[in-house]
Structures are given as C-alpha cells and as structure tokens.
Amino acid sequence: MKKKAYNLxxxxxxxxxxxxxxxxxxxxxxxxxxxxxxNYFRAGNYEAAxxxxxxxxxENPDLMYPHYILGLTYYRLGKVEFAETQxxxxxxxxxxxxxxxVNLARTYLxxxxxxxxxxxxxxxxAANGRQDDAYNVLGRAYMNQGNLSEAIINYKKAVxxxxxxxxxLNNLGLAYIQSGQYSQAIPVLKxxxxxxxxxxxxxxxxxxxxENIGQLDNAKAAYQKALxxxxxxxxxxxxxxxxxRLIESKK
Numbered sequence: 001m002k003k004k005a006y007n008l009x010x011x012x013x014x015x016x017x018x019x020x021x022x023x024x025x026x027x028x029x030x031x032x033x034x035x036x037x038x039n040y041f042r043a044g045n046y047e048a049a050x051x052x053x054x055x056x057x058x059e060n061p062d063l064m065y066p067h068y069i070l071g072l073t074y075y076r077l078g079k080v081e082f083a084e085t086q087x088x089x090x091x092x093x094x095x096x097x098x099x100x101x102v103n104l105a106r107t108y109l110x111x112x113x114x115x116x117x118x119x120x121x122x123x124x125x126a127a128n129g130r131q132d133d134a135y136n137v138l139g140r141a142y143m144n145q146g147n148l149s150e151a152i153i154n155y156k157k158a159v160x161x162x163x164x165x166x167x168x169l170n171n172l173g174l175a176y177i178q179s180g181q182y183s184q185a186i187p188v189l190k191x192x193x194x195x196x197x198x199x200x201x202x203x204x205x206x207x208x209x210x211e212n213i214g215q216l217d218n219a220k221a222a223y224q225k226a227l228x229x230x231x232x233x234x235x236x237x238x239x240x241x242x243x244x245r246l247i248e249s250k251k
Contacts, residue, residue: 033059034066041073049073057086064093068100075103080110091120098128105137109144117141132162139171148179159188166196173205177212185209193225200226200233207236211243216250219243 031039037052053070060066071086087104094100101124108117121138128134139154155172158165169192176185189206196202207222220243226236 032056034063034069037066037073038069041069046073046076050077062093064090064097064100067093068097068103071107072103075107075110080107083107084111095123096127098124098131098134101127102134102137105134105141109137109141112144114141114145118145130161132158132160132165132168135161136165136168136171139168139175143171143175143178148175151175152179164195166192166199166202169195170199170202170205173209177205177208180212182209182212186213198229200229200236202226203229204233204236204239207239207243211239216243216247220247 033052034056037049037056040046040049040052050070050073053066053073056063056066057070067086067090071083071090074080074083074086084104084107087100087107090097090100091104101120105117105121105124108114108120118138118141121134121141124134125138135154135158139151139158142148142154143151152172152175155168155175158168159172162168169188173185173189173192176182176188186206186209189202189209193199193202193206203222203226207219207226210216210219210222220240223236223240223243226233227240230236
C-alpha cells in the first residue's frame with residue numbers, strides 16, 4: 001500500500017514538472033526579442049543576448065532601451081566600437097538619460113577618447129548631479145589626461161555622495177599618490193581597506209603612501225597584509241622586499 005502511494009506521488013511530481021516546463025517554454029516563446037535579450041544579458045549570456053537585441057533594434061529602431069542594453073552587451077564582450085555606436089544611438093533618442101551618458105563615457109575611456117568622455121560626463125552631472133558614478137568616471141578621465149587636480153576634485157565628490165564606495169576611495173588615494181600628497185592618501189586608503197579588506201591592491205597602495213612619508217614599519221605591515229590576502233601579488237612582494245631592506249639598513 002505504501003509502495004503504491006509512493007509511486008503515485010512520483011507520477012504526480014513528474015506530471016507537475018512536465019506541465020510547469022511546458023508553461024515555461026510557452027511563456028518563453030511569447031517573449032519579445034528585447035525581453036529575451038534582456039534575460040540573456042541579466043544571466044550573463046552576452047553572446048546569446050546580441051542576436052535577440054539586434055533583432056529588437058531592427059524591429060523598433062526608435063526605442064532607447066534596446067540600443068542601450070545592446071550597447072552594454074557589446075561593452076561586456078569587449079566590443080567597444082559597437083558599444084559606442086549603440087550607446088550614442090540611445091543618447092540621441094533620450095539625451096537626458098543619466099545611465100546612458102555614464103556608460104557611454106566608460107566606453108569612451110576604453111577607446112582613450114578622453115575629451116569626449118569629459119564632455120558627456122559633464123552632461124550627465126548636469127542631468128543628475130547627486131550620483132557618485134559620474135564623478136568617479138570623470139575623475140578617471142581627468143586622471144588619464146594627467147589633470148590630477150580635477151581628478152581629485154571629482155573623486156572627492158564621488159566619495160561625498162557614496163562614502164562606502166571603496167573603488168572611488170582607492171581612485172582618490174591613487175590621485176593623491178600620483179600628485180605627491182601621500183599624507184592625504186593614507187586616511188582615504190585606510191577607509192577603503194576597512195570597506196573591502198579582500199582587495200590586496202588597497203593595502204599595497206596604502207603601503208606606498210606610508211613608505212613615501214618615511215613610515216617604513218607601517219608600510220611593511222601594509223604590504224604584508226596585501227600578501228596575506230593574495231600571496232602571489234607580485235607588486236606587494238617587490239615593495240615588501242624593498243622596504244624590508246630599507247628597515248634593515250637603518251638598524
């Protein structure tokens with residue numbers, strides 16, 4: 001009796017699975033190319049997303065989002081020229097869309113089109129000046145141009161709007177290091193290590209700051225922390241060997 005009941009339960013379970021699968025397959029078949037492409041994009045299946053999104057753009061060339069998501073897809077695939085084309089098209093359709101402008105600027109950075117990146121980011125900030133990512137990307141553009149003072153101003157704005165953005169904090173620390181402002185870099189990078197202790201380069205950059213103001217023991221400790229996170233981090237190995245020799249030479 002128990003065996004018959006068990007077998008019945010198994011059969012019912014299989015039927016439910018088959019029916020559910022049929023419903024899912026039917027609903028999937030009813031999705032538009034844009035919806036399918038968006039689902040593939042969200043799942044990280046970028047190659048599959050491209051075909052659906054290209055079809056979506058062909059069907060509705062005046063809609064912004066198919067161009068936008070196709071641009072992001074190309075960006076993730078490293079096809080930055082295609083990404084630029086689609087993101088520019090999205091921007092033409094909706095000139096005030098903040099995310100489109102920021103991601104178009106990221107694409108310009110990949111292509112080393114720094115002036116274009118700066119200009120579109122200024123537009124993004126004019127559209128929405130209270131988001132951290134436009135300031136952070138603008139800081140990167142200025143940093144790549146060698147304009148460290150403007151980079152620092154914009155990284156500080158990014159941190160102002162997102163105090164827990166360890167990426168912006170690290171960028172600010174690097175800008176301070178490159179401009180020789182090592183003491184200013186230290187509290188910024190210490191905060192970054194507290195927020196994201198699993199990133200070895202944060203400790204390495206902190207060590208560089210300590211080393212350049214003569215705090216060799218603190219520098220050594222920072223390099224050691226970087227290697228504790230990643231024993232194969234070559235930059236920290238080189239820096240630790242150098243500062244260890246400096247400490248020994250002063251004894």
